[in-house]
Amino acid sequence: MATKTEFNNPVVRWVDERLPVFTYLDHEYNQFPMPKNLNYWWNFGALASVVLVLMIVTGIMLAMQYTAHVSMAFESVERIMRDVNYGWLLRYIHMNGASMFFIVVYIHVFRGLYFGSYKAPRELLWMLGVVIILLMMATAFLGYVLPWGQMSFWGATVITNLFSAIPFVGDWIVTWLWGGFSVDNPTLNRFFALHYLMPFILFAVVGLHVVAVHITGSNNPTGVDVQSPRDTVSFHPYFTAKDSVGLVLFLFVFAAFVFFAPNYFGEPDNYIKANPLQTPPHIVPEWYFLPFYAILRAVPDNFIGAWMGFTLINAKLAGVIAMFGATIVLFFLPWLDTSKVRSARYRPVYKWFFWVFLADCLLLGYIGSQPAEGAFIWIGRAATAYYFAHFLIVFPVLGWFETPKPLPTSISEPVLKENS
Template identity: 60%
Template sequence: MSFAWAKQYEPQSGFTKWIDEKLPVPRLVYNAIGAGYPVPRNLNYMWNFGVLAGFCLMLQIVTGVILAMHYASNTEVAFGQVEHIMRNVNWGWMMRYAHANGASFFFIVIYLHIFRGLYYSSYKAPREMIWLLGVVIFLLMMATAFMGYVLPWGQMSFWGAKVITGLFGAIPLVGEPLQVWLVGGYAPNDSTLNRFFSLHFLLPFVIAGVVILHIWALHIPGSSNPTGVEVKKESDTVPFHPYYTAKDGFGLGVFLIFFTFMVFFLPNALGHPDNYIEANPLSTPAHIVPEWYFLPFYAILRAFTGDLTIPFTGIVLIQAKLLGVIAMFGSILVWFFLPWLDKSPVRSGHYRPMFKKFFWFGLIPTMIVLTICGGAPAEEPYVMLSQIFTAYYFLHFLVILPIISQIEVPKPLPYSITEAVIGSDEVPGGTDGGGDNPQAAVQPLPA
């Protein structure tokens, strides 16, 4: 995003001028997060989660590299090495607890970031690429977290790996060879642990690369805002520094209070008790569940209990296992198509009465129920609830959202961000206020 009123970077010394000519990193940082980057003046604390996500990623990389120095990806010693880190390595317990709880807090921040984007329609033009890259980051995070969960080589690590890698076997023709190739055998073993450790170490750096693209894409159209109205003039913006660096700093402080409380007082609260038992292929846990942040998608996977058949013939078109796999991946892949499924000319949910009702009383309860069902045994009433809310989940994105984007009557938008903040602004024709201005009633999205 480039505005004529944005403050330009000016080197103050001979050294900084030389650096700016040869390798303009200070200019890049200044234009990205300094006074050279104008940001809408009305961003609320829901816009803090991008910075918090970046902090979580850095925390995971730093603690992960330190843990990797003491870990051995060997099934004979992996469980013992984790105990060695906890008991014998200086500050190893804190690194391990910070890394384990950091993953959960990372997903909390990302889920809040995603659902903020859904409510304020941050996926709409001209920010489609920002959204698409964000979904890619989420998929990479899920893969990284799953592989990391296997590394302690506890009971839930082993059996979780067996269940999830077994899903690839449902793919017709290539499924079983793909599963054997991925696992390195017919059940999780030493080869599996080595491969997962390598990928778990590598993928966070891939995520960091996609995050850079995500931020780059953000700086082209600029940040969205709670009104969904685009920046029109200088009074609509403030410099990122010091206004939002201070606001993000406060948000980070609050985040760290909760995070450190979990690390020091409830470090095992988010883990599964069975994972503190060494992996035993001959002893299946009574109830196999993934980490909490996978539970809604796990519920979708288990919602399919019957094969898709041709009526009255009994011929199976798609087995139930494959239907579950398709639905689980489809529940995330559908997010890629949101910029084209939601055709409303208004972005913010604040000005979309029908959209707001379906979001707060439809989508949010659906995700909560699916999370509960994913952590519950595969029995009634949880299976039936999973099926009902899985159906609603897909209906929300594929049917309800496109329909309400066509039929709902949005509330009048403010003429500008400044009007939304201070209550009045100059509009074309010399009148003040945009609430009664027909030009401000609906503001079409740019092509």
């Protein structure tokens, strides 16, 4: 913040001289230089922050009406749906908002993968993004438990039980997480407390993510660094205008689900009150966890044990490690990718691997939704193996072998050429 902005309004000037928030806003959201060639895939970061705010606002309002007790939680949600003014709207926005949040963030991540947004100097920006995904997953899981339906209860049971795979202290940790000897009232109470807490931590990390992107500046579809002011336009009005187009379109899709198919992403079983004595025939997580669920179930019995002669690790633990590893591996991506070229536009081979990887993730999602039997098991294992191979083999090796297409000398160059 080298130069202070001059403001005409005396009150704004008075505040700004003592606390330069207006100068900050002016620099970061008005004058801030953005590469002028950003396409609409660059909308999704802004969309994600809008959804986050929407989730926090609707969530606070729902919390005012919700009762975190095993004998009242389910009914209190139904009271919100039936008796609270526009309660159905708040709850359907919040419920579908979770799905929208993941859709938007997953697109944001794949945009980063395609255009190499994780490479130097944006490694830390990318890693903060991975932290955001982990926090989102934890928050979404905790929130899904709160309506205390059958899937809430059994999902909570399955996921918390994963911690029992930790050697020696696993069972003790699970009891500690539950606050008892099964998922029960203490569990629901703490999940509610944590579900209220986590979004604010998430908000803080999103803040860091935004600060970080304002240090390096946005990547762009060519992946070539900004070289002169000719390559950029100011954030306002250019990207406020462009983001508005994407935002309204997104809200249209969001509203279509909220008003006309509010339960499309949900499981009917969660409209049955939790019953610890009756297990649902298929326990499936929400759609955004399905690829990870497939990876969790992909590790065969005794695979690691037999292979490494290491008896501490059983299949369950290996599955849990694989599931968390699927996200953790993203932290190392900036160093696993050995190519100097950022954008897939100039990486003829990587471009194909990108689409194969996307297809692999969707396949894992499909496998995660199916019962673990027959061919699904083998397809799930192959898809899991490929998932990790993409990061641990394809990324490092491709950088050495691939001959990239010639890069433009600047962001403006291809544009000027096209127009001449």
